[in-house]
Amino acid sequence: MEGGSHGIVASRPGPLVPGLVVHKYGGTSVGDLERIRKVATRLQRAVQHGRKVAVTVSAMGHTTDRLVATARELHARPDRRELDMLMATGEQVSIALLSLALQDQGVRARSLTGAQAGFLTDGAFGSARILQVDPAPLVRTLEQVDVAVIAGFQGSDANGELTTLGRGGSDTTAVAVAAALGVAECQIFTDTDGVYTTDPHLIPSAAKLERIDYDEMLELAALGAKVLHPRSVWYARRYGVRIHVRSSFSFHDGTIVSALPRAQEAAMKTDRPVTGVAIDTEHARIDVVGVPDVPGVAARIFSALGAANVNVDMIIQGVPGNSRQQMSFTVPRDLAAEAVDVVRPVLTEIGGGDVRADEAIAKLSIVGVAIGSTPGLAGRLFDAVAGVGANIEMITTSEVRISVVIAKRFAEQALAAVHEAFGLGRNGPT
Amino acid sequence: MEGGSHGIVASRPGPLVPGLVVHKYGGTSVGDLERIRKVATRLQRAVQHGRKVAVTVSAMGHTTDRLVATARELHARPDRRELDMLMATGEQVSIALLSLALQDQGVRARSLTGAQAGFLTDGAFGSARILQVDPAPLVRTLEQVDVAVIAGFQGSDANGELTTLGRGGSDTTAVAVAAALGVAECQIFTDTDGVYTTDPHLIPSAAKLERIDYDEMLELAALGAKVLHPRSVWYARRYGVRIHVRSSFSFHDGTIVSALPRAQEAAMKTDRPVTGVAIDTEHARIDVVGVPDVPGVAARIFSALGAANVNVDMIIQGVPGNSRQQMSFTVPRDLAAEAVDVVRPVLTEIGGGDVRADEAIAKLSIVGVAIGSTPGLAGRLFDAVAGVGANIEMITTSEVRISVVIAKRFAEQALAAVHEAFGLGRNGPT
Numbered sequence: 001m002e003g004g005s006h007g008i009v010a011s012r013p014g015p016l017v018p019g020l021v022v023h024k025y026g027g028t029s030v031g032d033l034e035r036i037r038k039v040a041t042r043l044q045r046a047v048q049h050g051r052k053v054a055v056t057v058s059a060m061g062h063t064t065d066r067l068v069a070t071a072r073e074l075h076a077r078p079d080r081r082e083l084d085m086l087m088a089t090g091e092q093v094s095i096a097l098l099s100l101a102l103q104d105q106g107v108r109a110r111s112l113t114g115a116q117a118g119f120l121t122d123g124a125f126g127s128a129r130i131l132q133v134d135p136a137p138l139v140r141t142l143e144q145v146d147v148a149v150i151a152g153f154q155g156s157d158a159n160g161e162l163t164t165l166g167r168g169g170s171d172t173t174a175v176a177v178a179a180a181l182g183v184a185e186c187q188i189f190t191d192t193d194g195v196y197t198t199d200p201h202l203i204p205s206a207a208k209l210e211r212i213d214y215d216e217m218l219e220l221a222a223l224g225a226k227v228l229h230p231r232s233v234w235y236a237r238r239y240g241v242r243i244h245v246r247s248s249f250s251f252h253d254g255t256i257v258s259a260l261p262r263a264q265e266a267a268m269k270t271d272r273p274v275t276g277v278a279i280d281t282e283h284a285r286i287d288v289v290g291v292p293d294v295p296g297v298a299a300r301i302f303s304a305l306g307a308a309n310v311n312v313d314m315i316i317q318g319v320p321g322n323s324r325q326q327m328s329f330t331v332p333r334d335l336a337a338e339a340v341d342v343v344r345p346v347l348t349e350i351g352g353g354d355v356r357a358d359e360a361i362a363k364l365s366i367v368g369v370a371i372g373s374t375p376g377l378a379g380r381l382f383d384a385v386a387g388v389g390a391n392i393e394m395i396t397t398s399e400v401r402i403s404v405v406i407a408k409r410f411a412e413q414a415l416a417a418v419h420e421a422f423g424l425g426r427n428g429p430t
Numbered sequence: 431m432e433g434g435s436h437g438i439v440a441s442r443p444g445p446l447v448p449g450l451v452v453h454k455y456g457g458t459s460v461g462d463l464e465r466i467r468k469v470a471t472r473l474q475r476a477v478q479h480g481r482k483v484a485v486t487v488s489a490m491g492h493t494t495d496r497l498v499a500t501a502r503e504l505h506a507r508p509d510r511r512e513l514d515m516l517m518a519t520g521e522q523v524s525i526a527l528l529s530l531a532l533q534d535q536g537v538r539a540r541s542l543t544g545a546q547a548g549f550l551t552d553g554a555f556g557s558a559r560i561l562q563v564d565p566a567p568l569v570r571t572l573e574q575v576d577v578a579v580i581a582g583f584q585g586s587d588a589n590g591e592l593t594t595l596g597r598g599g600s601d602t603t604a605v606a607v608a609a610a611l612g613v614a615e616c617q618i619f620t621d622t623d624g625v626y627t628t629d630p631h632l633i634p635s636a637a638k639l640e641r642i643d644y645d646e647m648l649e650l651a652a653l654g655a656k657v658l659h660p661r662s663v664w665y666a667r668r669y670g671v672r673i674h675v676r677s678s679f680s681f682h683d684g685t686i687v688s689a690l691p692r693a694q695e696a697a698m699k700t701d702r703p704v705t706g707v708a709i710d711t712e713h714a715r716i717d718v719v720g721v722p723d724v725p726g727v728a729a730r731i732f733s734a735l736g737a738a739n740v741n742v743d744m745i746i747q748g749v750p751g752n753s754r755q756q757m758s759f760t761v762p763r764d765l766a767a768e769a770v771d772v773v774r775p776v777l778t779e780i781g782g783g784d785v786r787a788d789e790a791i792a793k794l795s796i797v798g799v800a801i802g803s804t805p806g807l808a809g810r811l812f813d814a815v816a817g818v819g820a821n822i823e824m825i826t827t828s829e830v831r832i833s834v835v836i837a838k839r840f841a842e843q844a845l846a847a848v849h850e851a852f853g854l855g856r857n858g859p860t
Contacts, residue, residue, distance in 0.1 A: 071526070099509070111515050
């Protein structure tokens with residue numbers, strides 16, 4: 001057991017509602033009325049087995065994208081407060097429809113917006129953080145009905161303003177519901193049947209993982225494994241909620257994301273130090289060259305990028321000693337042009353240098369809890385990458401990850417080679 | 431002046447926000463992004479003239495109908511609470527989009543849901559009544575921005591449940607905003623340019639009225655003149671808010687709905703005792719025949735109809751004295767079959783009789799504040815109707831109205847004849 005909830009919610013020994021399970025269904029799972037009916041049937045089955053359910057749902061299909069696109073037709077840079085007002089309607093439609101589908105199947109159900117479900121957030125529109133979840137409204141609802149249907153992705157701040165939690169927000173909502181109600185596990189239903197050693201669309205031999213550690217999942221999620229958003233994993237780890245990622249189209253077990261205290265030992269013993277391989281082709285590399293080698297240059301460049309809300313991922317800097325310095329960093333590809341525009345005037349101010357973007361890059365990463373304590377992994381990774389002819393442009397490492405940047409045209413070949421080299425496929429050692 | 435607001439809001443001598451005007455735009459006026467931009471331009475113009483605006487908007491186009499239809503696909507009799515949860519999203523989308531359009535035109539604007547705008551209602555989902563409008567949130571908003579964009583048709587009850595106000599609810603919202611903020615006039619923008627002597631689509635010579643009394647407007651609205659909902663007129667009269675009904679596609683003056691203290695005198699003096707003629711083809715006549723003439727029969731029939739939520743409009747009963755009695759009444763046409771089903775078992779219990787529905791009827795009404803005090807009007811009405819060969823099946827009268835039921839096939843001819851007989855056309859006496 002992960003020890004119950006604490007922090008944003010009062011620490012409690014067990015569930016506040018007997019027999020409660022916590023589910024979450026994403027946009028694909030409630031993409032049309034037929035799928036909403038299927039979700040209702042699955043929830044009905046849980047109720048028939050004597051359970052109560054707190055279920056979080058996302059907006060139907062591509063509703064959120066559609067709403068944002070509409071806002072952009074009216075305003076090139078839509079105000080985040082009004083965007084949240086707009087986007088929050090997507091989940092509100094889903095909860096009402098799922099509640100009606102449940103009632104049609106004879107299940108006592110009631111919908112709650114994020115605010116009604118007790119989600120108090122800060123006022124950062126578009127990426128609000130949950131400050132507190134008051135369990136009382138959900139407990140009261142679940143005394144009266146069998147299924148509480150909660151709008152994911154949203155809450156309200158202390159002034160009653162509607163807020164949204166940003167990308168992956170509904171997963172975070174579901175984890176927070178489990179934490180607030182003292183439920184050990186949060187079941188996240190999605191369109192894949194779990195977490196894989198790598199993207200099975202790219203590498204058909206990719207194997208489904210039975211269990212994965214929070215830290216590994218955090219790295220994989222941050223690297224673009226779209227099955228869970230890093231923030232929800234971070235919440236789950238912080239509040240000790242086990243996540244069960246599984247398919248909304250089957251009843252098979254998926255992947256358990258939890259704390260694996262002996263995972264490191266096991267990984268070393270079985271020579272499976274790598275849990276997964278991720279490929280990310282959504283970033284661009286920015287090269288800054290010919291910059292005067294004076295103190296404070298990097299600070300000025302990265303302060304300017306921060307002020308412009310350009311997130312920087314990997315950073316490398318040339319070996320010092322020359323009078324002219326160079327550095328490279330990666331940014332989300334759709335911010336590459338902006339990053340160049342932000343850096344250029346800084347270079348003029350500090351007396352020279354040039355900046356350019358390379359959008360044709362890929363970041364390949366191996367992830368595993370034992371990576372930091374297993375010698376020789378970097379070498380195996382570099383060998384495999386070199387074996388397909390790719391030049392390694394950047395490298396970063398952490399306790400649980402090693403990442404390399406290569407030219408995008410080698411991405412898939414390198415991914416296959418690395419996956420193979422670490423024996424991750426279904427035909428590999430187990 | 432109508433004396434400011436009182437009752438649901440504290441009585442105040444004048445507007446709480448200097449230079450404030452109150453607007454309302456219906457679903458057609460915000461039917462697509464282009465129209466939303468046009469509404470924004472009109473509001474921008476008001477702001478450029480130094481005004482602040484509290485604007486209420488409906489859901490775009492047929493959004494509400496579409497949402498209800500979707501709910502019905504999931505549940506034959508959708509729960510009213512969940513329907514309100516669903517329908518409330520329609521206005522929420524409109525307010526966010528209009529705010530973005532305003533901001534795009536450089537106007538400082540902010541959206542508010544019904545709950546955020548201070549609308550406290552009772553808990554009657556689907557037809558909630560406004561209990562109180564707290565002016566504080568709107569006053570605060572209008573200190574910070576120039577246009578407060580308010581979701582019509584909705585509020586929340588004391589438990590924080592989302593509620594909707596029922597048909598015509600956005601008009602009521604706008605009137606309540608004017609009352610709460612102490613503004614004398616509420617401008618309701620719609621797809622017609624005012625209130626006419628009768629439906630101009632049926633009678634091309636129908637004339638636009640410059641002014642109309644609340645009582646006349648209430649009768650016309652209740653009789654199916656769709657330009658305003660009776661409830662909003664009732665609120666306006668109760669709280670002394672003048673309504674200006676006008677076109678959202680032009681800048682011409684429309685029709686002022688207000689108290690006209692000397693309207694009766696004027697009407698009698700100018701021989702224009704009739705302000706408008708309405709035709710209603712949305713009702714059916716139910717005939718109950720051969721019923722034992724014993725006390726309490728009518729009470730039992732109408733109690734049963736009330737219990738089944740069947741609204742009864744006109745009622746006539748045969749002259750007493752026979753051992754068998756008969757009565758007729760009218761109900762909304764889509765409830766005719768239900769009315770027959772409700773009445774039949776009552777007849778069996780009380781010992782006989784039969785019930786049948788006639789759906790091919792029309793109710794033609796003349797409306798005017800001086801009708802009750804002007805002799806001879808009923809005769810002129812009956813003459814005009816008889817002149818087109820229609821038989822009068824039922825008659826009801828009030829101080830401001832005389833209605834007759836005729837066969838539906840005579841409806842348009844009779845309407846034209848009556849409109850002409852009372853000199854209401856643009857070519858008639860003025």
